[in-house]
Amino acid sequence: MIKYLFYQYSITLSLIIEVAISIPLSKTFNYLCDNEVSVGVRVKVPLARKKVIGIVLAIKDKSRYNETNFRKKREDTLGYKLKSVEKVLDKIPILDKSILDLLFWSANYYHYPISKVISYTLPKNLLLGKEAKIKKIIDFPNKLQQPDFQPTDEQNIAIEQILKSTNQYHAFLLHGVTGSGKTEVYLHIIQSMIDQKKQVLVLVPEIGLTPQMITHFKSRLKTRVIAIHSQLNETQKLDAYLMAKNGDAGVILGTRSAIFAPISNFGLIIIDEEHDNSFKQQSSFRYSARNLGFIRAQQSNIPLVLGTATPSLELLKIAMDKKITRITLTKRAGGATLPKVSLIDMRSNTNDALSKILIEKIKQYLSIDKQVMLFINRRGYAPIYYCTQCNWKAQCNHCDSTMVYHRHINRLKCHHCGDEKIPEHVCPNCTKQSLKILGYGTEKLEETLYSYFVDTPIIRIDRDTTRRKKSFAQHLEQINTGKPCIIIGTQMLTKGHDFSNLAMVGILDVDTGFLSTNFRATEYLAQLLIQVSGRAGRHKERGEVVIQTRYPDHPIFNFVLSSRYTQFASQLLKQRLSAMMPPFSHQALLCANAKNKQNAENFLHEAAILLKSIQMNSVEIWGPIANTIEKKSDYYYFNLYLQSNNRVTLHQILSTFSQHINKLKLKNKVRWYLDIDPIE
Numbered sequence: 001m002i003k004y005l006f007y008q009y010s011i012t013l014s015l016i017i018e019v020a021i022s023i024p025l026s027k028t029f030n031y032l033c034d035n036e037v038s039v040g041v042r043v044k045v046p047l048a049r050k051k052v053i054g055i056v057l058a059i060k061d062k063s064r065y066n067e068t069n070f071r072k073k074r075e076d077t078l079g080y081k082l083k084s085v086e087k088v089l090d091k092i093p094i095l096d097k098s099i100l101d102l103l104f105w106s107a108n109y110y111h112y113p114i115s116k117v118i119s120y121t122l123p124k125n126l127l128l129g130k131e132a133k134i135k136k137i138i139d140f141p142n143k144l145q146q147p148d149f150q151p152t153d154e155q156n157i158a159i160e161q162i163l164k165s166t167n168q169y170h171a172f173l174l175h176g177v178t179g180s181g182k183t184e185v186y187l188h189i190i191q192s193m194i195d196q197k198k199q200v201l202v203l204v205p206e207i208g209l210t211p212q213m214i215t216h217f218k219s220r221l222k223t224r225v226i227a228i229h230s231q232l233n234e235t236q237k238l239d240a241y242l243m244a245k246n247g248d249a250g251v252i253l254g255t256r257s258a259i260f261a262p263i264s265n266f267g268l269i270i271i272d273e274e275h276d277n278s279f280k281q282q283s284s285f286r287y288s289a290r291n292l293g294f295i296r297a298q299q300s301n302i303p304l305v306l307g308t309a310t311p312s313l314e315l316l317k318i319a320m321d322k323k324i325t326r327i328t329l330t331k332r333a334g335g336a337t338l339p340k341v342s343l344i345d346m347r348s349n350t351n352d353a354l355s356k357i358l359i360e361k362i363k364q365y366l367s368i369d370k371q372v373m374l375f376i377n378r379r380g381y382a383p384i385y386y387c388t389q390c391n392w393k394a395q396c397n398h399c400d401s402t403m404v405y406h407r408h409i410n411r412l413k414c415h416h417c418g419d420e421k422i423p424e425h426v427c428p429n430c431t432k433q434s435l436k437i438l439g440y441g442t443e444k445l446e447e448t449l450y451s452y453f454v455d456t457p458i459i460r461i462d463r464d465t466t467r468r469k470k471s472f473a474q475h476l477e478q479i480n481t482g483k484p485c486i487i488i489g490t491q492m493l494t495k496g497h498d499f500s501n502l503a504m505v506g507i508l509d510v511d512t513g514f515l516s517t518n519f520r521a522t523e524y525l526a527q528l529l530i531q532v533s534g535r536a537g538r539h540k541e542r543g544e545v546v547i548q549t550r551y552p553d554h555p556i557f558n559f560v561l562s563s564r565y566t567q568f569a570s571q572l573l574k575q576r577l578s579a580m581m582p583p584f585s586h587q588a589l590l591c592a593n594a595k596n597k598q599n600a601e602n603f604l605h606e607a608a609i610l611l612k613s614i615q616m617n618s619v620e621i622w623g624p625i626a627n628t629i630e631k632k633s634d635y636y637y638f639n640l641y642l643q644s645n646n647r648v649t650l651h652q653i654l655s656t657f658s659q660h661i662n663k664l665k666l667k668n669k670v671r672w673y674l675d676i677d678p679i680e
């Protein structure tokens, strides 16, 4: 009798639930569940012969079962027999409604399966079924340290204006010149949120910026500050996730993936260095954390502040359209002025990395105990290893690219696939002993500088010298002592850093930016030049910037020399408008790659035919076109571009396409992906 009652009880509670499982499958699965269950909790379910963890996405049938329709309901729409959930792992949902809304929105917009979106955004330990419990809570309270200055008038206006719009969606572009003290504005608005018991999410582009930003925030804010980024171990990741979720952390600071952090009492989102490309993920789930910032702020009905000295054309356009409020900080804080910028014409200079004028200037600044930074965006010793007799070049066997010589390991390395080899001694083509290196990378620059400045510390910061976990932080510490030194910096050093004794910046090699086929290259170059220049002279004495170039007549320099980024950007916007390119139109990219070149290209031909058959006026299709680097790691890459003035139409065509993609004959012979709002 007892058994019978139990049986009946469980029948009356059986529900059909939809579950997302973190396996590389795009679809979701239906299960029967006999227990109380809510959307967003984890469940353990049978799949094939395994037991796996999944997240409940929906309760599909709320009507409870009775014996008459019991048999019918145990099958799903395709007639498959449903299996039962083995265990419900959580009482409180791991993903609450607000975060699920964001994940569904993202899956839909990026045409990426919801199960994969979830497994990308959830800490691994949760996906493995571990208990949702904090192991080590971050220390609090912090030792506070107030600054010895008051906000400037411009900063005060910015703070007031933003604080007027709390408790509602409102997007602000905080456009402040380099060194204008945007961080100070952030700190004031964050503290005001904390006082109202709200949590704040802060996104920064570069992982290297997080430790110093965390220290700075901890010294100023009366709240627990936590970091979310890829260098945390799995326990730390779970702890951070849960501290954000349960409200223990007042500030959640992280790189792009932190946009998916669960936040219970959301008050504000800040995205620093909004223009930076690292907010767009360039593999698997190709989302833009900056664009999702807008969606998340709208869904949570809170303000969004995007700060930068060099706004992206996207943001300048929506500022023109009055969809975002632009606030400007026109002066450097604390009395500093913008640096003096000059050009050095390198056309008469042969192959030397450093012009004589630049070497003289470095000497001058070091002699008055200042620091100097040289920017070069190429790591390794030399980018080309070639034969002076027959012009043979060391190429990667797997990619369409030359191999870069790295002296400290005496290897040629491919920067695309990571392949390495010992350099040949004789030319493999003409067998002569006439092999040489050409060009400069950070390693060779370091060596050259040593020959001129024997006693000066040289700090090289690139991916090779910062591979170890704490090495970047150690280098920064050394710079922050303020002692005279020469810093060799790559892209990693361009953003956000505030070195108080850095007086001069030399920009050695940006000319490759003029040769790029990407229509955004000039925009990026202008941003890079202004950002790198912006590291000089941020405190008191005016700094100096010297740019070496073989294209001194390029119009971009007119603007950069006089720090007129906005005017330059408006010109670029006009060009984009007349060509109807983004941000005046919307793009998507279908990329296919395969070991067999023909398959990759033909798959896109098939795809183009399918897309054209969907009949959407106003969507243009171009391609297939071979990728700029056609072969990477033995795979051939081809692109098909879709463009439309109407975002909705573009997404409709992509949805229909996704539903019919199984019809494409070559589908299983290629790897393919969709990239929405591509930037490369």
Ligand SMILES: Nc1ncnc2c1ncn2[C@@H]1O[C@H](COP(=O)(O)OP(=O)(O)OP(=O)(O)O)[C@@H](O)[C@H]1O
Pocket: 149, 150, 151, 152, 155, 176, 177, 178, 179, 180, 181, 182, 183, 184, 308, 309, 333, 334, 335, 495, 496, 497, 498, 534, 538
């Ligand atoms: N009101 C102020 N008075 C004096 N100094 C200030 C003031 N506000 C900020 N500063 C100082 O000015 C320097 C630059 O500030 P911050 O790093 O925030 O600039 P930023 O706007 O983020 O620049 P970038 O875009 O180049 O990163 C910092 O050293 C900061 O302490």
Ligand SMILES: [Zn+2]
Pocket: 396, 397, 398, 399, 414, 415, 416, 417, 418, 419, 633
């Ligand atoms: Zn390679």
